[in-house]
Amino acid sequence: MSRSTLIPFGPQHPAFLEPLNVSLELDEERVASATLNIGYNHRGMEYALALDYKKTQYLAERVCGICSNHHSAAYCQAVEAIYGLEVPERARIIRTITMECQRLTSHLLALGHIAEAVGYENLFMQCFRERELVMRLVNEISGNRVHYSTNIVGGVKRDLDAAMERRIADVMKELRPRLEELRGIFARDSTLVKRTRGIGVLTREQARDWCTVGPVARASGLPQDVREDGFAAYDVVRVRPVVREEGDCYARTMVRMDECLRSVDMIEECLPLLREGPVAVAVKGHPDGEGLGRVEAPRGELLYYIKGTGKLQLDRIKIRTPAFVNVPPVQIMLPGSRLADVAVITVSVDPCICCTDR
Amino acid sequence: MGLMDRIGARSPWILHFDTGSCNGCDLEVWALLTPRYDVERFGGVNRANPKQADILLITGPVTKKCEDRLRNLYEQVPEPKLVMACGNCASTGAPFHNCYNVCQGVDKVIPVDVYVPGCAARPEALIDGFVKALSLWEERSKAAREARE
Numbered sequence: 170m171s172r173s174t175l176i177p178f179g180p181q182h183p184a185f186l187e188p189l190n191v192s193l194e195l196d197e198e199r200v201a202s203a204t205l206n207i208g209y210n211h212r213g214m215e216y217a218l219a220l221d222y223k224k225t226q227y228l229a230e231r232v233c234g235i236c237s238n239h240h241s242a243a244y245c246q247a248v249e250a251i252y253g254l255e256v257p258e259r260a261r262i263i264r265t266i267t268m269e270c271q272r273l274t275s276h277l278l279a280l281g282h283i284a285e286a287v288g289y290e291n292l293f294m295q296c297f298r299e300r301e302l303v304m305r306l307v308n309e310i311s312g313n314r315v316h317y318s319t320n321i322v323g324g325v326k327r328d329l330d331a332a333m334e335r336r337i338a339d340v341m342k343e344l345r346p347r348l349e350e351l352r353g354i355f356a357r358d359s360t361l362v363k364r365t366r367g368i369g370v371l372t373r374e375q376a377r378d379w380c381t382v383g384p385v386a387r388a389s390g391l392p393q394d395v396r397e398d399g400f401a402a403y404d405v406v407r408v409r410p411v412v413r414e415e416g417d418c419y420a421r422t423m424v425r426m427d428e429c430l431r432s433v434d435m436i437e438e439c440l441p442l443l444r445e446g447p448v449a450v451a452v453k454g455h456p457d458g459e460g461l462g463r464v465e466a467p468r469g470e471l472l473y474y475i476k477g478t479g480k481l482q483l484d485r486i487k488i489r490t491p492a493f494v495n496v497p498p499v500q501i502m503l504p505g506s507r508l509a510d511v512a513v514i515t516v517s518v519d520p521c522i523c524c525t526d527r
Numbered sequence: 528m529g530l531m532d533r534i535g536a537r538s539p540w541i542l543h544f545d546t547g548s549c550n551g552c553d554l555e556v557w558a559l560l561t562p563r564y565d566v567e568r569f570g571g572v573n574r575a576n577p578k579q580a581d582i583l584l585i586t587g588p589v590t591k592k593c594e595d596r597l598r599n600l601y602e603q604v605p606e607p608k609l610v611m612a613c614g615n616c617a618s619t620g621a622p623f624h625n626c627y628n629v630c631q632g633v634d635k636v637i638p639v640d641v642y643v644p645g646c647a648a649r650p651e652a653l654i655d656g657f658v659k660a661l662s663l664w665e666e667r668s669k670a671a672r673e674a675r676e
Contacts, residue, residue, distance in 0.1 A: 188593060212590060217625075227622070231622045293561075314555070315647040522545075
């Protein structure tokens with residue numbers, strides 16, 4: 170009988186952007202069992218968010234830097250639900266554009282990250298090069314690269330002028346062939362395909378049992394996407410979720426890759442819909458009541474629950490982040506895989522630890 | 528530059544560690560290591576191995592759970608070493624001020640040499656900080672060599 174070896178994977182590891190620890194029990198080269206250890210990034214955000222209503226908007230973006238705009242959008246939707254506000258159409262479309270821009274940056278980061286985990290440094294650099302294009306566009310739209318701060322309760326802070334609309338269209342035009350080139354590499358490159366196909370399989374039943382959301386669920390054949398419920402401007406833009414059946418790392422990568430192209434489609438579809446009009450409605454007082462906000466963040470469904478009693482301090486803010494449910498299934502994907510594939514499998518669910526731990 | 532300096536000269540390798548940031552600065556650190564900002568032209572390569580690292584790029588306000596890990600990493604880095612606190616929260620704990628699980632900045636745990644402001648710190652600011660760290664590091668390497676001689 171062979172003796173098993175215990176290996177700590179993380180919290181500081183070349184494959185991880187963030188501190189995440191997986192305790193691996195190895196039998197020779199194969200993983201026998203894996204235990205996840207999270208909480209390295211726990212800052213107590215839900216407590217801090219509820220302290221001061223005037224600062225919540227600012228802090229909601231700081232829960233996660235990769236999907237900051239989705240966090241603030243979900244927060245704004247929850248507060249708007251308390252006030253019963255109707256957000257102007259132009260504001261909803263601008264929100265959709267910035268959200269899709271953020272999805273592009275997030276997915277390109279995830280794709281680059283998986284290329285890095287596979288050991289394809291070149292492709293990692295290429296993903297980040299295309300990503301920089303969107304980052305610079307967002308910088309022009311909002312004045313910030315990471316925390317856009319465009320959403321406010323009741324609408325958006327900044328309007329897009331005609332020159333900016335043209336600029337967005339130009340960038341999308343430039344980005345599309347580059348993404349298609351990337352898609353070709355991810356779909357057909359033999360090294361990448363060998364390292365990802367059939368690795369870390371999550372079946373449809375497992376995906377449902379572990380309540381996975383977003384690209385992880387869609388790669389396992391669960392056609393779920395909050396955008397189809399039509400928040401922001403997703404009721405007027407055509408949403409076509411990318412669904413694949415395999416459930417392996419390859420499927421998860423390809424779902425993200427195809428979603429990038431769909432995001433470009435959606436942004437291009439949004440631009441002609443922009444009509445002259447106000448971009449925000451005025452809001453007064455502190456929220457009194459309960460509200461719920463749901464958006465489809467790059468990693469899946471993001472939910473904000475807010476309860477206020479008309480005071481400066483909110484009663485409760487509950488955040489259910491997509492990574493919080495997407496990361497635990499790693500424990501059933503890892504057993505049976507080789508040690509060399511651990512990084513690829515863990516990265517393929519796009520673990521966002523600051524979202525997970527909050 | 529004398530002969531000994533030339534022999535002793537080498538590229539400073541980077542160790543990046545996230546101690547509980549929102550990922551904003553981490554994204555910018557990664558943007559720094561990739562095309563467009565490309566800090567590799569100054570010799571900085573992300574090695575993710577404390578024993579080969581020279582400059583630590585630390586992001587995040589240092590959560591209580593990361594505190595010991597950060598100290599552990601710092602002790603593993605050979606001298607001369609430099610610590611760069613990237614972003615407002617790494618410098619002072621700013622957005623997460625008074626949160627119950629954070630140490631309010633990297634300098635509460637390990638000594639910091641360069642502070643880079645910004646939430647999130649912009650790549651331009653990070654490059655500026657890195658160049659400052661680089662000259663400090665060269666000074667210290669030189670001092671260490673002279674002490675040996």
